[in-house]
Amino acid sequence: MFVLMDALVKPRRGPGLELMRVEVPEPDWGEVLIRIRKTAICGTDVHIYNWDPWAEKNISPPLIVGHEYVGEIARLGPGVKGLREGQRVSGEGHIVCGHCRNCRAGNGQWCKNTVGVGVQRAGAFAQYLCLPATNVVPLEDDYLPEDVIAFFDAYGNATHTALQFDVVGEDVLVTGAGPIGIMAAAICKKNGARKVIITDLNEYRLDLARKMGLFAVNTGRDDLGEIMRQSHMREGFDVALEMSGSEAAVHQIVSHMRNGGKIALLGIFKDEARVDVNEIIFKGLTVQGVYGRKMYETWYKMAAMIEGGLDLTPIITHRFHYTEFEKGFAAMNSGKSGKVILDWRNEP
Ligand SMILES: [Zn+2]
DSSP states (O other): OOOEEEEEEEOSSSSOOEEEEEEOOOOOTTEEEEEEEEEEOOHHHHHHHHTOHHHHHHOOSSEEOOOEEEEEEEEEOTTOOSOOTTOEEEEOSEEOOSOSHHHHTTOGGGOTTOEEBTTTBOOSSBSEEEEEGGGEEEOOOTTSOHHHHTTHHHHHHHHHHHTSSOOTTOEEEEEOOSHHHHHHHHHHHHTTOSEEEEEESOHHHHHHHHHTTOEEEETTTSOHHHHHHHTTOSSOEEEEEEOSOOHHHHHHHHHHEEEEEEEEEOSOOSSOOOOOHHHHHHHTOEEEEOOSOOTTHHHHHHHHHHHTTOOOGGGEEEEEEGGGHHHHHHHHHTTOOSEEEEEOOOOO
16 A cells, blocks of 8 residues: 655646645665655746756656755665654755765765756655655754755755855855855855855845845946945956856956956856856956755855854745645746745644
8 A cells, every 4th residue: 555645746748837646755775754844946946847948858757846845854764874763854955876986086066977856856845755865964953944944955056156265355246146146145245255246137136135134236227347446346356156147147257357266157057158268268267167065065064154143034035835836936937036935744
């Protein structure tokens, strides 16, 4: 007899998701069954929901989606040590092979055989999720708000990007005020940057950044060069974090960097982006592509920064029960949202 659970499924190729009854997964050797408490909707989930060209190319339905979550360990599969039932956990969404060169060197974020939770295997928008024990991250301390743990995956991207370069005493430009851009800017500010400026064209998102205490600039309206002069920035930004996937933002970065500046790229571009490579050469810029997060050093830093006073709760804008998932995706698609949380608990 199979036990059933609710899950948000992409049942076939095309737009939308369906709330379906599916089998509760069985933890295999070395795996853990997690009872999901809360999830957060990521931009990736919206691509899958909308069924855009990226989803068409990368998703094979039927698939339970979602990879940002907090839950508790419901059951340990055979052979699992060091974890126990009832522990509050989240998990690293990249299942890596463990034997390729990068895995062996401790750089799992660059594994060439990586499999993504909620992208290539069953995801977390469900009442239960099965995950290799190696990927489970216990987060039991009371100072970690549960709603924030729900989006630790995204916070991990922000942290990994913000920690690419030393920002102490530096002027930092963050292009793109989505939740990850806002979190990355807040991390740079907390970690000793002299000035952090976050840019976007969307006033709702810029206001969200301002709620987080950030200096936010609408580059559709205000001149970045003039703002730099007012901020006593004479030679340009020292560090830039590109979080928008916009070609215009890359041009803005390259033209406003000081010689020898460092650029981290996290935002995904819809198409090939044109960039003036000569400008990168003559300015001596460093460009670093960023994917995922360090396993598992980034997770430790994330919890530690929150313990140290980094408050991410202002970027949560919507909360729904999972049965109202359509409202959550509508909020994400409206462009007027920060993090959207879905609650998977059913009160008895
Ligand atoms: Zn690998």
